[in-house]
Amino acid sequence: MARLARLYAPNTPQLVQAYFVEALAxxxxATPVEPLDxxxxxxxxxxxxxHVAIHGWALLTDxxxxxxxxxxxxxxxRLMQAIGRRYATRLKTGRVFEGRYRSALVEPGKWVLPVLVWLDTQPVQHGHxxxxxxxxxxxxxxxTGLNLKPNTWATDHADYWELGNTPFERQATFRDLLNESLSANRRQQIEKALFGQWALGDEAFLHNLAPIVSRRITPAKRGRPRKKANLAS
Incomplete structure (x- = not known):
């Protein structure tokens, strides 16, 4: 089966995941502090x-x-290639990532915050x-505002800013979202879109996205295409 082309649309966030060929631990x-740093x-x-604006991230051992x-x-x-080159020269030799990275386009206004919660709870989900x-x-x-080190490189998504008028309000509201966590259904939707490398959003988002993306954004329907009716008399 031919590999899917990379899914891209202008000004649209992407959820990206790549597995390491060999886990760091x-x-x-013990937690591999130096490699993770x-x-x-x-x-x-x-x-x-x-020139990639990072809205949320999770580095795990694998x-x-x-x-x-x-x-x-x-x-x-290019970002992934650059990380791979550094990883190969400092931490290991040979292939760095297990296959290609996977990515899914994410609908702003509806799915960005759930995806950020999904991201930030990955270390909990995997028992770290x-x-x-x-x-x-x-x-x-x-x-959540608990990082005492100043962060000048991350870029808050507009949806995160909608959580409150001040940093303290946004942080407190996001902390509540983390504590509430996500339903199993929402987690499954995110992971299904990421695994399949599709777009994550409602019908209106998918409809508006279809003409501007680099390829098909949802799975094809199963089965053979329906035959056209024979209109000849």
């Missing part, structure tokens, strides 16, 4: 270099996940910590 091993720095540097809006079509691909803010290599502490 096993399930019962390196990856965090590379994500920051490469995002700025390739994968890299983030939500971002690229200024240009090749921005995310009990509370999302306790994982230093995600945007959870940044979004």
């Amino acid at each position: 096993g399930p019962n091993e 390196m990856l965090s720095g590379w994500l920051q540097h490469c995002a700025q270099e390739h 994968r890299l996940v983030f939500l971002a809006t690229p200024a240009q079509r090749p921005g995310i691909a 910590v009990d509370h999302a803010e306790n994982w230093p290599w995600s945007s959870a502490a940044y979004h």
